[in-house]
Amino acid sequence: VSGAGAIDFYFEFSSPYGYIAAELAEDLENRIGRPLRWRPMLLGPIFKITGQPPLIEIPLKGDYARRDFVRSARQHGIQYNHPAKFPIGTVAALRAFYWVDDQRPGEGPSPRQGALPRLLRTRHRHQRAAAVVEIAKSLGVDGTALAAALDDPGVKERAKKEVEAAIAAGVFGSPYFIVDGEPFWGWIGWRCWSSGSNAGGW
Amino acid sequence: VSGAGAIDFYFEFSSPYGYIAAELAEDLENRIGRPLRWRPMLLGPIFKITGQPPLIEIPLKGDYARRDFVRSARQHGIQYNHPAKFPIGTVAALRAFYWVDDQRPGEGPSPRQGALPRLLRTRHRHQRAAAVVEIAKSLGVDGTALAAALDDPGVKERAKKEVEAAIAAGVFGSPYFIVDGEPFWGWIGWRCWSSGSNAGGW
Numbered sequence: 001v002s003g004a005g006a007i008d009f010y011f012e013f014s015s016p017y018g019y020i021a022a023e024l025a026e027d028l029e030n031r032i033g034r035p036l037r038w039r040p041m042l043l044g045p046i047f048k049i050t051g052q053p054p055l056i057e058i059p060l061k062g063d064y065a066r067r068d069f070v071r072s073a074r075q076h077g078i079q080y081n082h083p084a085k086f087p088i089g090t091v092a093a094l095r096a097f098y099w100v101d102d103q104r105p106g107e108g109p110s111p112r113q114g115a116l117p118r119l120l121r122t123r124h125r126h127q128r129a130a131a132v133v134e135i136a137k138s139l140g141v142d143g144t145a146l147a148a149a150l151d152d153p154g155v156k157e158r159a160k161k162e163v164e165a166a167i168a169a170g171v172f173g174s175p176y177f178i179v180d181g182e183p184f185w186g187w188i189g190w191r192c193w194s195s196g197s198n199a200g201g202w
Numbered sequence: 203v204s205g206a207g208a209i210d211f212y213f214e215f216s217s218p219y220g221y222i223a224a225e226l227a228e229d230l231e232n233r234i235g236r237p238l239r240w241r242p243m244l245l246g247p248i249f250k251i252t253g254q255p256p257l258i259e260i261p262l263k264g265d266y267a268r269r270d271f272v273r274s275a276r277q278h279g280i281q282y283n284h285p286a287k288f289p290i291g292t293v294a295a296l297r298a299f300y301w302v303d304d305q306r307p308g309e310g311p312s313p314r315q316g317a318l319p320r321l322l323r324t325r326h327r328h329q330r331a332a333a334v335v336e337i338a339k340s341l342g343v344d345g346t347a348l349a350a351a352l353d354d355p356g357v358k359e360r361a362k363k364e365v366e367a368a369i370a371a372g373v374f375g376s377p378y379f380i381v382d383g384e385p386f387w388g389w390i391g392w393r394c395w396s397s398g399s400n401a402g403g404w
Contacts, residue, residue: 049262051261052263058252058374060251061252170262170266172260
């Protein structure tokens with residue numbers, strides 16, 4: 001890990017490991033001295049390509065995952081409440097993210113402070129567009145404009161292109177980092193390569 | 203990670219990550235001061251339960267895996283030659299392992315030195331029982347007895363029971379560690395929990 005360019009940080013709002021990675025993102029940026037470019041995507045279309053069911057629906061692996069979500073969060077002191085309905089639909093959250101992001105070009109590609117972390121932290125309510133709008137409003141976003149944007153063909157297309165770009169980049173899970181062309185899947189893998197002793201060792 | 207009991211180390215002879223873990227096993231034992239109990243198993247029957255194809259056959263994920271096998275080995279200075287035929291059949295290697303292991307009860311459950319590492323390092327030849335016998339012979343094992351054992355119903359049953367035990371323990375991938383009842387999938391996860399700072403943090 002060298003240079004000062006942004007690291008692509010792909011994640012799905014519904015993903016517990018994506019959530020853990022997002023919660024630790026600022027710490028990571030500080031540690032390695034490079035910004036993350038937040039690139040939320042949807043796992044649904046990706047799992048259609050890979051032929052994978054949602055993680056927790058896989059026999060044996062699903063039970064492990066439920067346990068690992070909780071202990072992984074606990075290990076890092078991150079509050080994690082597994083949603084009753086899981087996985088959740090995150091299309092509205094995705095569109096809202098890119099729409100809000102596009103409204104604030106002056107703040108760069110990574111709105112670390114503000115809407116995104118809040119959206120993530122309350123992601124168990126994201127299945128309904130109305131909930132996403134309420135969350136955004138609480139952050140000062142124009143709720144009426146956002147509600148209209150969520151049904152706007154251009155906004156839908158914008159979000160869709162992001163998912164297609166993730167697929168074209170080889171992304172198949174959440175979180176997924178691309179550092180100077182080198183891909184890393186999973187928050188635990190990232191923890192290892194970013195831990196200093198291994199940085200640049202790939 | 204506390205106490206002095208053995209840690210169950212499940213792996214499949216065909217698994218690149220299982221191979222990396224096996225190569226690093228002695229280092230792990232020295233670092234944490236606990237022995238590993240080597241428990242080879244078969245991923246074929248497990249993948250039937252989980253509904254997963256072999257890793258490298260999964261779109262997107264397979265390409266990532268091929269790249270990650272090589273870089274992961276390189277990062278640890280481990281020689282890794284991806285076999286031309288992959289995944290490979292490892293039933294003969296599995297039966298040979300437990301048969302040889304049963305012949306040497308005085309050496310305990312973890313034959314770290316000797317037959318096993320050699321079998322692993324040359325695992326790309328394991329698809330044929332004859333190759334397994336040749337490897338074992340080079341290590342001083344009675345080849346004639348081993349060749350007979352590989353077709354022995356009791357030996358077959360012994361190996362089968364081990365695979366069933368792995369499934370009953372929740373094992374769905376390779377490597378897979380169980381430490382005092384706590385399961386850890388993957389060599390990279392193990393590297394994290396065994397790195398000292400995280401030990402016992404689960």
